[in-house]
Amino acid sequence: MADYVKIADDEKGFDLSMFCVPKHYEDDLERVYIPHGLIMDRTERLARNIVNDFGYEEPIVALCVLKGGYRFFGDLLNYISALNRNTDRSFQMSVDFIRLKSYQNDQATGKIQVIGGDNLENLRGKNVMIVEDIIDTGKTMLKLLDLVKDYNPKKVRVVSLLVKRTPHSVGYRPDYIGFEVPDKFVVGYALDYNEFFRDLNHVCVVNEKGKEKYAIPKSD
Numbered sequence: 001m002a003d004y005v006k007i008a009d010d011e012k013g014f015d016l017s018m019f020c021v022p023k024h025y026e027d028d029l030e031r032v033y034i035p036h037g038l039i040m041d042r043t044e045r046l047a048r049n050i051v052n053d054f055g056y057e058e059p060i061v062a063l064c065v066l067k068g069g070y071r072f073f074g075d076l077l078n079y080i081s082a083l084n085r086n087t088d089r090s091f092q093m094s095v096d097f098i099r100l101k102s103y104q105n106d107q108a109t110g111k112i113q114v115i116g117g118d119n120l121e122n123l124r125g126k127n128v129m130i131v132e133d134i135i136d137t138g139k140t141m142l143k144l145l146d147l148v149k150d151y152n153p154k155k156v157r158v159v160s161l162l163v164k165r166t167p168h169s170v171g172y173r174p175d176y177i178g179f180e181v182p183d184k185f186v187v188g189y190a191l192d193y194n195e196f197f198r199d200l201n202h203v204c205v206v207n208e209k210g211k212e213k214y215a216i217p218k219s220d
């Protein structure tokens with residue numbers, strides 16, 4: 001059995017009026033694709049799977065891929081911390097951040113840039129859990145794994161809230177997946193379109209009006 005929740009290609013999602021969506025985005029979205037509650041329930045289960053697999057012996061460095069991963073990172077770590085404080089065993093967790101950028105509008109720019117973050121020296125010899133929002137082609141994660149490898153971590157695992165089913169995939173699959181989604185541009189729960197929609201609780205699909213409204217004009 002696949003260890004992720006599959007959102008089918010013909011999934012219609014839910015009418016916006018069934019959920020709480022900020023007024024300023026009401027005209028810019030097609031449907032609610034993954035409601036916030038479902039994200040939270042799935043994240044809770046991922047936390048349990050991760051804790052069982054990592055074991056309790058050694059500390060973990062949790063590396064958040066910004067900006068898109070910040071909400072998933074916060075919620076996942078809260079669930080892991082809850083498990084840690086409610087059993088007789090626990091492990092210490094520290095956090096680090098890295099900021100990568102590869103998209104403008106709804107298109108990959110082809111350049112994956114590291115534009116900020118902590119010194120990855122902190123990862124040397126440690127058990128590392130990389131937390132990402134979405135794997136599309138997989139190129140961003142392969143680049144990050146390459147960077148991380150230079151610091152000789154003991155063990156590296158990747159958890160991504162979403163993985164896209166796309167013919168452009170290079171074949172990379174993370175160790176833990178929340179949902180597998182169709183090949184559409186999704187926003188919300190910190191995933192953005194040119195920095196908009198991070199302040200939306202649910203994962204949604206942007207409509208054409210929204211794409212136009214928040215587009216960055218192409219420069220020559």
Ligand SMILES: Nc1nc2c(ncn2[C@@H]2O[C@H](COP(=O)(O)O)[C@@H](O)[C@H]2O)c(=O)[nH]1
Pocket residue numbers: 068102103108132133134135136137138139140141184185186187191192193
């Ligand atoms: N808001 C969205 N961001 C997306 C989406 N698909 C990809 N991305 C961004 O790109 C990287 C991963 O891309 P990859 O092709 O190198 O795997 C990811 O971290 C996002 O920042 C999307 O549908 N919506």
Ligand SMILES: [Mg+2]
Pocket residue numbers: 065066067068069132133134
């Ligand atoms: Mg990302």
